[in-house]
């Protein structure tokens with residue numbers, strides 16, 4: 001399970017702190033050294049770790065802890081609060097358009113879980129009473145169109161395809177189709193590549209212009225660690241994103257990407273993929289995630 005090793009390490013560190021009636025500055029510093037190592041081992045971005053430790057240390061050796069009756073627990077509370085802040089404090093909800101149709105443009109590298117996540121998001125919204133339409137904009141891999149159709153069929157969600165014509169034309173036609181047939185959510189499954197390249201970005205910028213999406217959601221694979229954070233930075237700089245969906249958080253990942261990406265890009269994680277099944281999508285709650293790490 002994700003964060004297992006980080007959780008183990010932090011919980012061990014805090015076992016010593018919890019029992020202490022009185023804390024010295026040296027106790028706090030020793031604990032923070034262990035927290036720092038645990039975060040770095042979990043593949044959290046170095047600069048983020050440095051800032052995080054500084055913040056917690058400042059708060060912990062200030063009045064907040066020394067005057068507290070249970071200083072050990074107070075330190076743990078500070079770490080919990082700062083971890084929550086790191087991941088965005090409160091849950092970032094999906095925005096809906098005030099016009100009848102909300103358009104979500106899904107972007108991401110090949111293999112990140114984009115097509116699967118289009119289905120998961122459609123399923124999530126359908127359960128809320130929406131009428132989603134999935135749109136196959138990945139015209140470069142015929143298998144991708146087929147895959148989206150299979151996903152849509154299994155969820156009884158309609159899939160709009162036009163074969164291998166320009167994705168900009170497909171986007172426009174899909175939105176017209178949604179208006180005509182009463183779909184209030186359009187989910188665009190755009191093409192991915194193995195790496196970010198200029199052609200891909202140009203195409204995405206053109207689709208963005210044509211679709212005027214309510215949100216652009218970047219799908220990233222948590223297993224790729226800091227690469228996921230770099231991908232998020234690039235997509236945000238070149239296209240502008242509204243949020244992220246982090247997939248494969250069920251895997252044996254060290255979790256650093258989930259902890260760093262918000263602070264690095266300023267964009268929130270809105271959902272987490274926690275399995276291959278189309279029901280395995282969770283809303284991302286920073287506070288719950290922090291508590292899961294700290295046990």
Ligand code: GDP
Nearest residue numbers: 110111112113114115116247248273274275276
């Ligand atoms: P795409 O190339 O980005 O469209 O990626 P796909 O949707 O084809 O997914 C690639 C692989 O990742 C597939 O085997 C999916 O079943 C798997 N996958 C997607 N999301 C998750 C997730 O949250 N957890 C796990 N364990 N696997 C996932």
